[in-house]
Amino acid sequence: MAGPVSGAPDGVVEVVDARGLLCPLPVVHLARAAAAAPPGSLLQVLTTDPAALSDVPAWARMRGHALVARTDEPDGSARLTVRTTDPDAPS
């Protein structure tokens, strides 16, 4: 289920497909991708879980990541884009 899917937009390191998964799994899979990605990476998660719409931004805030965008997909899922924190980036 969760894992890389094809067709990642420009600059996005990984798209986590968490469609059909319930909380807290979308956030867990996204966090796993964030842990594996270099600092400052763009990541996306596809989710159908209403809780993830609140919990992905809350997780990003707790971890110092930034929520970049949220868009609705044609299949009814939501796509949330996060940039992981980069301690070396100029503020």
Next chain:
Amino acid sequence: MPPSAPVATPRVVLDAAGHAPPSPRVRDALLAALDEGWGDPRRLHAEGRRARALLDGARESLAAGLGARTEEIALAPSHTQALHAAVLTVARGRRRVGADVVVPAVERAAVLHAADAAGTRRTVPVDRLGRVDADAFAAAAGAPGVALAALQVANGEVGTRQPVDAAASAARAAGVPLLVDAGAAAGHVALPDGWDLLTADAGDWGAPAPLGVLAVRAGVRRAPVGPSDEDAPLTGGFPGGVVVPVALAAAVALEERLAARDADDAARRALVARLRARVAAEVPDVEVVGDPQDRLPHVLTFSCLYVDGEALVGRLDAAGFAVGSGSACSSSTLEPSHVLTAMGVLTHGNVRLALPPGTATADVERFADVLPGLVREVRGSLGASHL
């Protein structure tokens, strides 16, 4: 108990919101009222008159305990029905003014749904602590076309108190009736008096649930939304009558709570402060939510990152602790708590505590002792231990 009997895990109820355990005195009052007040209070015979006298006494006592006059209060089958009736009857009575209902995003679902049914919801935002923006509330209440504005005394899920006095001034200035929902607060804290309508949940103060109370000040313009009913005068407006022994037990429970309120307040405020500190310090990646100071004395809510809330509730239950949760990690409830969502805090891994009076310090410490290990177990089962 025979020596061979297994030792049961002692139960610790930390989930008293809307269903507080009844005290021995409330239990005795309920049983006595079943013997004395089983009759039909509409009847003119001795049994009926006895039930009627108990009901009248219960209404008088409940009104006094809530800061209302006896003739202002109605007994509702539930808090939910009291809220529905408050919103719908005022919206109907003021339909020439408009159909907008001003509701903060963290009001009870019953208020939000009734606002939708009555007209158009005008939502007032809250901050990260769950506190309603008083200026936004005043601006919304002052706009044209508002039938009613609603505000809770405090949020029952996170404990944060709301700016009711400022809201009452704004509503009065705008000529808009204010519904103050004392659910979760009545029986625990002193209630404000700037309301036009007041609702309360008798289950919060240890009465047999459900039983709701609706108080309406004289002069508030309302119109009925259902068929007329001959029982309505007995309850003060709700059709079908009321369970007299339950009403009496609710009155006894409220008197008992109010007599001990100051001592209970100090004891539970200290326990919750202790728990807030221990949970924040000893559980990694936890968000303790709600206002740490300006809050109900007995409510505490926190969310644990990478934790399935229902799984944590189950493990705590197995360890002897009854707690609530606003998470929606099971397939039965897909929508997480609208309160946590409106606050912008984590909704999964949520645990909601409401301490009944008399909660023992040792039980609270034991809860804080076992919690970190149970959180670690749930995280481990999800493969999320090192994220």
